[in-house]
Amino acid sequence: MKADRYLLPTLREVPADAELPSHQLLLRSGYIRQLAAGVWSYLPLAWRVIRRVEQVIREEMERVHCMETRLPTLTPKELLTETGRWDVPVVYKLKDRRDAEYALGFTHEEAMCDIVRREVRSWRQLPLLLFQHQTKFRDEPRPRGGTLRTREFIMFDAYSFDRDVAGMDRSFQLFAQAYRNVFNRMGLPFVEAEADGGDIGDLDNREFLILTESGEDTVLRCAEANWAANAEACACLDIAPFEQTDESERAMETVSTPRMRTIEEVAGFLKVSPTKLIKTLIYVADKTPVAVLLRGDREVNEIKLRRVLNAKDLALASSDVVENITGAPVGFAGPTGIKAGTRVLADYEVRYLKNAVTGANQQDAHFTGVNAGRDFTPSDYADLRVAVAGDPCPVAPEYPLTDARGIEVGHIFKLGTKYSEPLKAYYSDEAGAQQPILMGSYGIGNSRLLAALVEASHDDNGIIWHPAVAPFQVVVVIANTKDEAASHAAEGLHDELEAAGISVMLDNRDERPGVKFKDADLIGYPLRVVFGKGFAAGNVEIKARKADKDSAKEVPAAEALSAVRELLAELS
Numbered sequence: 001m002k003a004d005r006y007l008l009p010t011l012r013e014v015p016a017d018a019e020l021p022s023h024q025l026l027l028r029s030g031y032i033r034q035l036a037a038g039v040w041s042y043l044p045l046a047w048r049v050i051r052r053v054e055q056v057i058r059e060e061m062e063r064v065h066c067m068e069t070r071l072p073t074l075t076p077k078e079l080l081t082e083t084g085r086w087d088v089p090v091v092y093k094l095k096d097r098r099d100a101e102y103a104l105g106f107t108h109e110e111a112m113c114d115i116v117r118r119e120v121r122s123w124r125q126l127p128l129l130l131f132q133h134q135t136k137f138r139d140e141p142r143p144r145g146g147t148l149r150t151r152e153f154i155m156f157d158a159y160s161f162d163r164d165v166a167g168m169d170r171s172f173q174l175f176a177q178a179y180r181n182v183f184n185r186m187g188l189p190f191v192e193a194e195a196d197g198g199d200i201g202d203l204d205n206r207e208f209l210i211l212t213e214s215g216e217d218t219v220l221r222c223a224e225a226n227w228a229a230n231a232e233a234c235a236c237l238d239i240a241p242f243e244q245t246d247e248s249e250r251a252m253e254t255v256s257t258p259r260m261r262t263i264e265e266v267a268g269f270l271k272v273s274p275t276k277l278i279k280t281l282i283y284v285a286d287k288t289p290v291a292v293l294l295r296g297d298r299e300v301n302e303i304k305l306r307r308v309l310n311a312k313d314l315a316l317a318s319s320d321v322v323e324n325i326t327g328a329p330v331g332f333a334g335p336t337g338i339k340a341g342t343r344v345l346a347d348y349e350v351r352y353l354k355n356a357v358t359g360a361n362q363q364d365a366h367f368t369g370v371n372a373g374r375d376f377t378p379s380d381y382a383d384l385r386v387a388v389a390g391d392p393c394p395v396a397p398e399y400p401l402t403d404a405r406g407i408e409v410g411h412i413f414k415l416g417t418k419y420s421e422p423l424k425a426y427y428s429d430e431a432g433a434q435q436p437i438l439m440g441s442y443g444i445g446n447s448r449l450l451a452a453l454v455e456a457s458h459d460d461n462g463i464i465w466h467p468a469v470a471p472f473q474v475v476v477v478i479a480n481t482k483d484e485a486a487s488h489a490a491e492g493l494h495d496e497l498e499a500a501g502i503s504v505m506l507d508n509r510d511e512r513p514g515v516k517f518k519d520a521d522l523i524g525y526p527l528r529v530v531f532g533k534g535f536a537a538g539n540v541e542i543k544a545r546k547a548d549k550d551s552a553k554e555v556p557a558a559e560a561l562s563a564v565r566e567l568l569a570e571l572s
Helices: 021-028 044-063 077-082 109-119 165-185 263-270 302-309 319-326 348-352 446-456 484-499 513-523 533-537 557-571
Strands: 032-036 039-042 074-076 093-095 101-104 128-137 152-162 191-194 205-211 217-222 227-230 253-256 278-285 288-295 314-316 343-347 356-359 365-370 380-382 402-416 426-428 434-436 438-445 474-478 504-507 527-531 539-544 553-556
Touching (some): 044 446, 077 101, 077 109, 165 205, 165 402, 165 438, 205 217, 205 446, 278 319, 288 319, 288 348, 302 314, 302 343, 302 380, 343 348, 348 380, 402 446, 438 446, 484 504, 484 527, 504 513, 513 527, 533 539, 539 557, 553 557
Parallel strands (some): 288 343, 343 380
Antiparallel strands (some): 093 101, 152 438, 191 205, 205 402, 356 365, 527 539
């Protein structure tokens, strides 16, 4: 490929509305351009990266005998209605000229399961593994980060179909290893973490994330146990916190706290730590009020709360409901003296608090010296809080968790019969009895991965691609295009590299050498070969993008091909 005929719209200035490094660099280096909010055009460089990403995934899928398919973008309303997902908030809906309703595919569990329920009849046809690379559409409320969170995106999604739980578990582990292979081949440093399944499924699932300060997820890790979880899914144990101290119970007293409504205001007024307060929040779960208690510095994990309550609808109560339940305005609620019949759920940590401060269920007043079991008794204790750094590790409680920011690049799920039962996807077992097929679902955001790879590997000068996913593995630069001998030799090397199966860009543009070098660094070619001043002595300069700036070396032009092969092997 030759640069003088290639679309390379590089920018020298950082776009004002781009905050993340990947967003800035993909715009500056001419990979992407925005069409609308959350809608992006992938220019030739970006499309080459995405195709190379797809090929790495495709090869790993072939290793596990997962077959490639291509399903429709349009999903009929009737199919999504069978699983209750027609009214998922992110769905784009449309009607045809006959008023038949469709959704633009936001995921393809139903469509893939529909194929299987039609074509699979016997246990002999299982397990079955299918995948596709397909465009997805989701009406994201807040698109952000360039191609990290968009309304239209390219996704790899795969599905496993098995006879029993043991088979589903084997498929899950098979895909987990395939994902490790995919990300390792791309040179992507990743973390596997336990995660919440959301609307997809509530069985075992696992996220694959890269760690970066610009990540939108919090990952909690325990190095000693080699364990990690997304903070929203991290379990909190029913054990005393590390900072627990012996303290005798004091008598409960009422104290005046005029206009002190927030945790910070009350703690400051009473000169105590927020960890000495018990926060009482009133929720409405499926139209029924419930009180939730947790330590003052903690936040409710609504995913956990929804699961404990088995609630479909969950929201904080209005001020009128709070006053009806507690007898006081918002900011003064407490567990002692709450309205009879109200279910009170307390986070595990509450049982270990001594002489706590709570709302007194009356305006401008709080209780001090409150102790669970003596002054109030919750209906139940449960894991209700968001885990944070410093909490005990769920698998090795003697060690505290640490935290980091991360970007999700892949997610795998065990689905069980969540989709096969409502869609009536059954098979006949050895005895001829009808059994539901057990499913798994596996996704990688290909266009999201474009940005994640840049977040993971860049410097002040631009992108640093791994050879496995680079748009071109080598750029051959002609420093002076008026030098006919150098130009002819550079074209010869270009042709030799292509013949050897190495993707190469020949920068033969009529530009100053400095411009070409800056563009090469910005675009991120793994290797740069320069036909410059040294060519007069028969040499070319070769430099790896990820190496130090002084690491360029001269080699005889006749040995350039073998030198490139050797360096690419080292980089891979």
